[in-house]
Amino acid sequence: MEEKVIICKELTKQFGNFYAVDxxxxxxxxxxxxxxxxxxxxGKTTAMRILCGLSFPSSGEATVAGFNVYRQQESIKRNxxxxxxxxxxxxxxxxxxxxxxxxxxxxxxxxxxxxxxDKLIDDLGLQKEAKxxxxxxxxxxxxxxxxxxxxxxxxxxxxxxxxxxxxDPVTRRQFWDMIYDASASGITIFVTTHYMxxxxxxxxxxxxxxxxxxxxxxxxxxxxxxxxESMDEVFYQLARGAVRKAD
Amino acid sequence: MQAVxxxxxxxxxDKGKILAVDxxxxxxxxxxxxGLIGPDGAGKTSIFRILTTVLLADSGTxxxxxxxxxxxxxxxxxxxGYMPGRFSLYQDLTVQENLKFFAxxxxxxxxxxxxxxxxxxxxxxxxxxxxxGKLSGGMKQKLALCCALIHKPDVLLLDEPTTGVDVxxxxxxxxxxxxxxSQGITILVSTPYMDEANLCERIALIQNGRIMSVATPEDxxxxxxxxxxxxRADDIYKLLKDFxxxxxxxxxxxxxxxxxxxxxxxxxxxxxxxxxxxxxxxHSGVQIKEIEPGIEDSFIRLMNQNRECSNRPETVK
Numbered sequence: 354m355e356e357k358v359i360i361c362k363e364l365t366k367q368f369g370n371f372y373a374v375d376x377x378x379x380x381x382x383x384x385x386x387x388x389x390x391x392x393x394x395x396g397k398t399t400a401m402r403i404l405c406g407l408s409f410p411s412s413g414e415a416t417v418a419g420f421n422v423y424r425q426q427e428s429i430k431r432n433x434x435x436x437x438x439x440x441x442x443x444x445x446x447x448x449x450x451x452x453x454x455x456x457x458x459x460x461x462x463x464x465x466x467x468x469x470x471d472k473l474i475d476d477l478g479l480q481k482e483a484k485x486x487x488x489x490x491x492x493x494x495x496x497x498x499x500x501x502x503x504x505x506x507x508x509x510x511x512x513x514x515x516x517x518x519x520x521d522p523v524t525r526r527q528f529w530d531m532i533y534d535a536s537a538s539g540i541t542i543f544v545t546t547h548y549m550x551x552x553x554x555x556x557x558x559x560x561x562x563x564x565x566x567x568x569x570x571x572x573x574x575x576x577x578x579x580x581x582e583s584m585d586e587v588f589y590q591l592a593r594g595a596v597r598k599a600d
Numbered sequence: 601m602q603a604v605x606x607x608x609x610x611x612x613x614d615k616g617k618i619l620a621v622d623x624x625x626x627x628x629x630x631x632x633x634x635g636l637i638g639p640d641g642a643g644k645t646s647i648f649r650i651l652t653t654v655l656l657a658d659s660g661t662x663x664x665x666x667x668x669x670x671x672x673x674x675x676x677x678x679x680x681g682y683m684p685g686r687f688s689l690y691q692d693l694t695v696q697e698n699l700k701f702f703a704x705x706x707x708x709x710x711x712x713x714x715x716x717x718x719x720x721x722x723x724x725x726x727x728x729x730x731x732x733g734k735l736s737g738g739m740k741q742k743l744a745l746c747c748a749l750i751h752k753p754d755v756l757l758l759d760e761p762t763t764g765v766d767v768x769x770x771x772x773x774x775x776x777x778x779x780x781x782s783q784g785i786t787i788l789v790s791t792p793y794m795d796e797a798n799l800c801e802r803i804a805l806i807q808n809g810r811i812m813s814v815a816t817p818e819d820x821x822x823x824x825x826x827x828x829x830x831x832r833a834d835d836i837y838k839l840l841k842d843f844x845x846x847x848x849x850x851x852x853x854x855x856x857x858x859x860x861x862x863x864x865x866x867x868x869x870x871x872x873x874x875x876x877x878x879x880x881x882x883h884s885g886v887q888i889k890e891i892e893p894g895i896e897d898s899f900i901r902l903m904n905q906n907r908e909c910s911n912r913p914e915t916v917k
Contacts, residue, residue, distance in 0.1 A: 391766075392766040392767075392768055392769070393736070393737045393738065393764075393765065393766050393769065394736060394737075438764075491641060492639070492640050492641045493639075515764070518763070518764060518792075519639055519640035519763065519792045520639055520640065520792075521638075521639035521640075521642075521807065521899075521903065522639070522794060522896050522899055522900050522903070523853075523900055523903050523904065524639075526853045526854055529854060533837050537837075547764065547765075547766060547767070548793075549767065549856075550855060550856040553856040553857040554854060572857065573857075583856070584856070585767060585795075588767050589767055589768060589771070592766060592767065592768045593768050595768070
């Protein structure tokens with residue numbers, strides 16, 4: 354049996370009489386690239402905040418990396434990585450300083466930080482830029498660096514919230530190469546995207562509509578189920594029935 | 601007449617250190633739906649801000665509806681409708697108040713040009729007393745479009761109207777643009793989504809401040825110089841690596857459920873060569889076929905060519 358790193362049972366988040374997340378159940382396996390899709394307002398962000406230990410569910414059960422989302426939020430935070438489209442490294446620190454800072458925050462030892470950052474700078478080909486302020490880097494490099502920092506402490510799971518929004522098509526693909534490598538090294542990838550070609554790169558795709566998980570399967574099976582050629586059409590068929598249209 | 605005209609437009613920031621727009625020239629014909637296609641940081645917003653007279657270029661000239669963006673800036677401001685990338689209506693005013701405000705600023709009324717916005721406004725009318733800040737993303741976008749149209753502009757400039765918007769809302773938005781075009785409004789729209797390029801009559805592909813190509817989407821695709829193949833196998837990521845390693849491969853990158861592959865020598869037995877590479881590396885479930893390139897394929901090719909020209913190291917093989 355494959356190891357489960359996220360388990361959700363009837364997870365619900367209620368704001369007043371509005372069900373942002375409505376009895377959602379699913380599992381995510383170790384090393385899996387799990388695509389988390391949904392129209393604007395479907396409840397993706399709310400669900401993700403719960404799984405990252407930033408918000409309590411109203412009811413239902415969930416564990417992330419073996420930790421309970423009600424009682425062990427701090428342990429969850431130590432064992433996950435997070436990266437969003439909005440660049441979150443310190444623009445006025447150099448690449449090395451950012452790595453050192455985030456490594457330190459996650460309790461990576463000084464010796465480990467040194468070793469891993471040397472390798473990271475080599476892998477990214479950023480030797481010349483290592484001591485330069487991050488703010489001046491081109492967008493594509495920033496996103497690749499942000500991802501590398503998000504997995505620097507070797508988390509069990511990394512949450513990626515639209516990591517490639519607005520990035521050029523070449524860099525977007527280099528970014529996915531990094532995702533594949535991370536996945537091959539055993540890190541579970543939980544990713545949201547608006548690019549439907551990227552949905553194809555996931556092992557499994559889930560689609561949320563109006564707070565509920567309306568589909569969860571491999572891209573191939575989803576296309577079969579809806580008798581369509583592309584993930585774009587799968588998503589369109591599922592999401593156009595949505596009642597809710599919020600952010 | 602050309603609705604929008606740019607000649608060698610150049611803009612730098614930070615005392616010339618950052619080259620945002622690099623000698624950009626293109627024209628948008630009157631009544632045309634023209635797309636400026638490129639990623640973040642390509643220079644799209646700088647171009648829009650120069651055209652709307654809120655930013656001065658370092659050099660080069662531009663005209664909108666025949667008026668110069670520097671000399672005749674007042675004329676242009678009356679004739680252009682601008683929807684910036686960031687939502688910039690008044691969050692504390694209601695839907696109706698925003699619309700009335702923008703109508704008044706332009707010396708007109710909601711009623712005077714109502715037919716132009718009717719179809720879009722009808723969709724947000726049930727919320728006309730709601731504050732703009734409390735609207736959903738899709739509704740904000742519709743209100744912003746109404747406000748940009750309320751003075752019946754000759755030219756509509758839309759800076760990334762669909763960024764961060766889901767597939768369903770994006771489809772709806774492009775349907776609205778088509779209808780506006782049919783009412784004679786010239787539209788210059790930017791987008792980082794390559795699949796939206798096909799919805800424009802003509803497009804400019806822009807990267808690092810430079811225009812790589814201006815043509816109809818069909819012509820850009822026809823100009824793709826080599827044969828393109830789609831390939832897949834059970835272990836597609838290993839297939840990608842194997843193709844990239846092979847000396848006969850010119851380029852190979854992921855594209856949805858297939859890899860897109862081109863060969864250095866694509867005369868003749870391409871299919872055999874590709875199948876041979878897959879077999880040699882012991883792949884199962886192999887499927888290879890010749891495919892039509894899309895705008896994104898053209899964009900990637902042009903980007904890599906430009907990088908080779910400028911000797912930049914970062915190239916996807």
